[in-house]
Amino acid sequence: MAGDLNTLTLHEAEERLARGACSSVELVQDLLGAIRERDGLIGGYLAVNEEDALKQARAADAARARGRRGALLGLPVAIKDVLNIRGEPCTCASRILRGYVSSYDATVVARLRAAGAILLGRTNMDEFAMGSSTEHSAYQLTRNPWNPDRVPGGSSGGSAAVVAADEALAALGSDTGGSIRQPAAFCGCVGLKPTYGRVSRYGLTAFASSLDQVGPMTKDVRDAARLLKVIAGRDPMDSTSLDEPVPDYESFFAEDLSGVCLGLPQEYFVGGLDTEVEKAVQEAIRLCEKLGARIVEIRLPHTRYAIATYYIIATAEASANLARFDGVRYGYRAADPRDPMDLYTRTRAEGFGAEVKRRIIFGAYVLSSGYYDAYYACAQKVRTLIRRDFHAAFERCDAILTPVTPTAAYRIGEKTANPLQMYLGDVFTVPTNLAGICGLAVPCGFTGEGLPIGLQVLGPAMGEPQILRVGYAYERAAGWGRRKPWRSGGAGPAKEAP
Amino acid sequence: MSGEKRTSDMVDVRYVARLARLQLTEEEIRSFEAQLAQVADYVRAIREPDVTGVEPTAHATAVRNVFREDEVRPGLDHETVMTNAPVQRDGLFLVPRIVE
Numbered sequence: 001m002a003g004d005l006n007t008l009t010l011h012e013a014e015e016r017l018a019r020g021a022c023s024s025v026e027l028v029q030d031l032l033g034a035i036r037e038r039d040g041l042i043g044g045y046l047a048v049n050e051e052d053a054l055k056q057a058r059a060a061d062a063a064r065a066r067g068r069r070g071a072l073l074g075l076p077v078a079i080k081d082v083l084n085i086r087g088e089p090c091t092c093a094s095r096i097l098r099g100y101v102s103s104y105d106a107t108v109v110a111r112l113r114a115a116g117a118i119l120l121g122r123t124n125m126d127e128f129a130m131g132s133s134t135e136h137s138a139y140q141l142t143r144n145p146w147n148p149d150r151v152p153g154g155s156s157g158g159s160a161a162v163v164a165a166d167e168a169l170a171a172l173g174s175d176t177g178g179s180i181r182q183p184a185a186f187c188g189c190v191g192l193k194p195t196y197g198r199v200s201r202y203g204l205t206a207f208a209s210s211l212d213q214v215g216p217m218t219k220d221v222r223d224a225a226r227l228l229k230v231i232a233g234r235d236p237m238d239s240t241s242l243d244e245p246v247p248d249y250e251s252f253f254a255e256d257l258s259g260v261c262l263g264l265p266q267e268y269f270v271g272g273l274d275t276e277v278e279k280a281v282q283e284a285i286r287l288c289e290k291l292g293a294r295i296v297e298i299r300l301p302h303t304r305y306a307i308a309t310y311y312i313i314a315t316a317e318a319s320a321n322l323a324r325f326d327g328v329r330y331g332y333r334a335a336d337p338r339d340p341m342d343l344y345t346r347t348r349a350e351g352f353g354a355e356v357k358r359r360i361i362f363g364a365y366v367l368s369s370g371y372y373d374a375y376y377a378c379a380q381k382v383r384t385l386i387r388r389d390f391h392a393a394f395e396r397c398d399a400i401l402t403p404v405t406p407t408a409a410y411r412i413g414e415k416t417a418n419p420l421q422m423y424l425g426d427v428f429t430v431p432t433n434l435a436g437i438c439g440l441a442v443p444c445g446f447t448g449e450g451l452p453i454g455l456q457v458l459g460p461a462m463g464e465p466q467i468l469r470v471g472y473a474y475e476r477a478a479g480w481g482r483r484k485p486w487r488s489g490g491a492g493p494a495k496e497a498p
Numbered sequence: 499m500s501g502e503k504r505t506s507d508m509v510d511v512r513y514v515a516r517l518a519r520l521q522l523t524e525e526e527i528r529s530f531e532a533q534l535a536q537v538a539d540y541v542r543a544i545r546e547p548d549v550t551g552v553e554p555t556a557h558a559t560a561v562r563n564v565f566r567e568d569e570v571r572p573g574l575d576h577e578t579v580m581t582n583a584p585v586q587r588d589g590l591f592l593v594p595r596i597v598e
Binding site: 305308311332363364418437 | 509517534553555558578593
């Protein structure tokens with residue numbers, strides 16, 4: 001039986017470890033208990049290595065006894081299965097990588113290890129991070145801890161679900177068009193998409209290289225700040241990582257928002273936005289105003305082209321990145337190939353799922369001779385217009401407030417038949433990636449049915465200090481994070497899955 | 499959106515699948531053609547804004563020409579690299595015959 005250690009945040013657990021109120025082994029044991037209790041229903045983990053996690057915990061306890069300190073010493077973190085962990089499988093929730101074992105650590109994983117963190121397990125996701133519901137995993141369904149009939153969001157749905165269900169203290173996710181922020185919003189946790197280049201992508205299996213970023217998924221804003229500080233910074237193995245100092249993000253925290261100017265883009269408060277979501281976000285805006293923030297109206301006029309631009313650029317890059325899966329050097333290989341072409345085409349046919357195939361086809365189409373200028377080259381220019389919108393907006397405000405998603409979590413199976421409908425749900429998150437700026441999802445209330453709603457705080461490139469400051473002050477004043485699916489009326493885990 | 503698609507929005511799935519080295523079933527071809535026609539129709543919107551003189555963005559941050567010292571550094575050793583090979587012989591990746 002799990003006790004209460006699994007319900008702690010990273011910083012609360014750190015505080016207990018520091019004063020000797022619990023050990024890392026006890027922390028891990030309690031989380032393993034929570035996983036045994038709940039993950040059969042939730043399905044957030046693809047793999048939990050109990051023995052190895054306990055071994056890491058014993059080593060952390062011994063190190064602490066010897067006087068070692070580390071930002072995350074002895075604290076368990078879950079890892080989205082798109083990040084390479086040396087000696088562990090990395091499947092990207094795809095059949096094509098079944099049995100693949102990583103031969104190196106992703107830089108973010110190496111940084112977690114160096115800070116003393118315990119790698120607890122690998123979390124489920126949409127195959128190759130392509131999807132918004134985690135329904136495109138080749139292995140299993142993940143359910144929303146607040147209601148098991150609902151999706152957890154995606155593509156980092158496993159990471160969001162295990163954090164929300166107290167099966168992990170925190171997790172890493174990756175975000176190409178909203179894949180950290182949207183599942184965080186759907187599951188009622190905090191998710192941060194860092195500025196492009198803030199965090200190394202080395203060892204992150206590439207989906208769309210000009211858009212991908214790794215980021216924290218946590219129970220509160222302080223944990224997101226703490227985790228970001230560990231994983232951020234220049235990495236010689238990723239030439240796009242930025243050579244900028246990594247500040248102590250928590251040092252920017254304040255209880256109020258005086259002197260902060262927040263922008264509201266009218267293009268994000270339009271038709272299609274669910275009334276309950278809109279109401280919760282408007283209330284969050286009023287609370288920020290009460291905390292001392294100045295609110296201004298801003299314009300992001302090219303927002304309506306963002307999804308089209310995103311699906312051209314992201315699929316084009318994906319079609320190139322996924323060319324490496326050819327059945328020759330690693331991963332799945334089709335049986336008895338007649339010739340190299342047969343080897344490639346059947347390996348990929350049998351190894352990839354439907355959504356990945358769809359995106360490879362569309363990406364190859366927009367890059368193909370005769371269509372390149374009309375689609376890809378044009379999308380890259382519209383991307384410039386979207387970036388300029390944000391540059392202009394941040395001349396007038398420090399951060400921008402929007403909903404994370406137009407609706408709360410939808411039903412499992414509701415959108416799988418119509419890919420375009422699923423893509424349109426990413427309307428508020430994809431512009432961030434196109435512009436290369438940073439964005440934070442923070443819980444801002446619940447629907448009448450008890451499903452979480454997320455507030456998005458956007459900042460300019462390297463604007464993590466201000467969005468975390470806004471998120472922290474809001475979260476502290478609003479207090480939504482204290483509600484748990486397990487205790488206080490979350491519809492989900494109390495009843496059986498269908 | 500109507501079921502009747504302008505031919506300009508049709509994605510020749512069979513042709514593109516060949517470019518992408520992807521074997522598809524007839525059923526996949528039919529369903530992708532219908533779904534991607536909708537997507538292609540939707541993304542045509544990017545042609546609306548005036549992009550005359552607008553520089554394309556390949557990359558969201560202005561990092562250019564990142565250099566490092568040209569030093570020999572250890573990489574993955576041969577044995578480690580081969581551990582994930584689906585089929586190998588004598589330390590080499592085995593593939594079907596390429597030249598007759």
